[in-house]
Every structure is written in structure tokens, then in C-alpha cells.
Amino acid sequence: MFYYLDGTVTEILPNLAVIDCGGVGYACKTTNNTLAALKKGQRGKLYTYLNVGEGIFELYGFAAQNELNSFKLLLGVSGVGPKAALAILSAATPESLAMAIVTEDAKTLTAAPGIGKKIAQRIILELKDKMARETAGGLDFSGGKGAPAPALFTNKATEAAQALAVLGYSSQEVSMALKGVDVENLPLEDIIRQSLKKMVK
Incomplete structure (x- = not known):
């Protein structure tokens, strides 16, 4: 429904940013990393995710596309809801989250409030399995060099x-x-x- 919002940042609150687009203020739940990239009174652009359910209509916004991608991936893990995904991405950047998955570093994930060892291990297991499927077809990393890579x-x-x-x-x-x-x-x-x-x- 919404791909992104581009307007004036009118409010910055804990885990919430309000973007004025044409006179309408959109309240977006977000991460500490995104809040740090915004300035009240200045123009801001957030890539959005709309969470709709029974009695739920919540808009989430992220300053970078890869943070939104990470948020969606975390939501795909069983037992991880929007609140937990935001907590993780407030404690870790998308890059450090990716590194934590690759290196099986549960400590990076448990640094987020409310994320215990069990859920951290499930995130690593499920997303690492997803990564393995993504790269199973083999990729060309040679950069055009003729010699085989070491x-x-x-x-x-x-x-x-x-x-x-x-x-x-x-x-x-x-x-x-x-x-x-x-x-x-x-x-x-x-x-x-x-x-x-x-x-x-």
C-alpha cells in the first residue's frame, strides 16, 4: 500500500517518527538507527512496511532499504514479531545483523532488549538456512579474472x-x-x- 514516505519530519519520539506528507502526519514506528538519520524540521524519506491484522494497523518506516529488508526477514522467523524485529535492528545495523547470522554470533542478537538466547539461536538457524538456499545456485565472484579463485x-x-x-x-x-x-x-x-x-x- 505504501512504498515510502517523503516529507517533513515533524516529530521524533522514542521508536517513532512522524512524517508530514501534504499536510497529513504519518506516524512510523522505527529503529534507533533510523531516528539517528532524521532531523526534526527537515525533509526525511522512510521506506515503509504496513502491518495489518485483527485490530492492528501499524506503519513502520526505515531510512534505508536494507534495514526494511532486514525487518521483513526477521518477521519471517517463527516467533519474531514487529516489536522484537525493531529491538534487534535498534541494537544492530543490517550489516552487523548479517555478520551475526554468518558467524553464528548470538550475543549480537541478545544485546537487544527482550531477545533471549533461544530466539537468537532460532533467528540464526532459520536465516542461515535461507542464506544457504539463496546462494545454492553458485555465484560468479571472479570480477572478470580468468584464473580460478583461491x-x-x-x-x-x-x-x-x-x-x-x-x-x-x-x-x-x-x-x-x-x-x-x-x-x-x-x-x-x-x-x-x-x-x-x-x-x-
Whole structure:
């Protein structure tokens, strides 16, 4: 129903931003990361998710598309609702969430209020399985080089691809983003960051 809202930021409250679009104020539940990117009285753009259910009509907004993608992926995990997903994405960026999934780092997830070890392990298990399916078809990470990639290159590229899949990018988008990135020498987090920069250009 709503893809994004683009207007003036009229209110910034805990976990809530109000965007005025043509005289109508839309209250969007959101994360600390998105709130930090907004300034009251200035223009703001939020990618939205509408949660509709029995007696429920809630709008969620995110400053970046990959944060919205991460939110939707978390909602796909059994036992994770919007409140828990917001808590996780307030404590972790989409990049650090992806890293936590790849490295099976439950501590990053349990840093969020209300997220216990059991739910953190379920998130890692279910999303890692989803990542494995996303990258099962194999991707071309060679960047056009003729020589076969060494094992380190392949392993790091695969881990980076899995992390990017967590953020909702397709196999084709991931393959294009990783081409030309120095996956052999950069730390995994830097590989992911550089790839994301290429995708948002």
C-alpha cells in the first residue's frame, strides 16, 4: 500500500517518527538507527512496511532499504514479531545483523532488549538456512579474472554473499556487487560494506 514516505519530519519520539506528507502526519514506528538519520524540521524519506491484522494497523518506516529488508526477514522467523524485529535492528545495523547470522554470533542478537538466547539461536538457524538456499545456485565472484579463485577468495566471497542475502538482495545483485571487491585481503565486514555501497549507487 505504501512504498515510502517523503516529507517533513515533524516529530521524533522514542521508536517513532512522524512524517508530514501534504499536510497529513504519518506516524512510523522505527529503529534507533533510523531516528539517528532524521532531523526534526527537515525533509526525511522512510521506506515503509504496513502491518495489518485483527485490530492492528501499524506503519513502520526505515531510512534505508536494507534495514526494511532486514525487518521483513526477521518477521519471517517463527516467533519474531514487529516489536522484537525493531529491538534487534535498534541494537544492530543490517550489516552487523548479517555478520551475526554468518558467524553464528548470538550475543549480537541478545544485546537487544527482550531477545533471549533461544530466539537468537532460532533467528540464526532459520536465516542461515535461507542464506544457504539463496546462494545454492553458485555465484560468479571472479570480477572478470580468468584464473580460478583461491580457496580463501571463494570462502570469503561466499560468506559475504550469504550476508548480503540476509539483507534481501538477489543472487544476481550480490554477484554484481562483489565483482571487483578485494575479497582476498579485506575483512569480511569491509567486503560487505563496499558491496552495499555499490548497490546503493
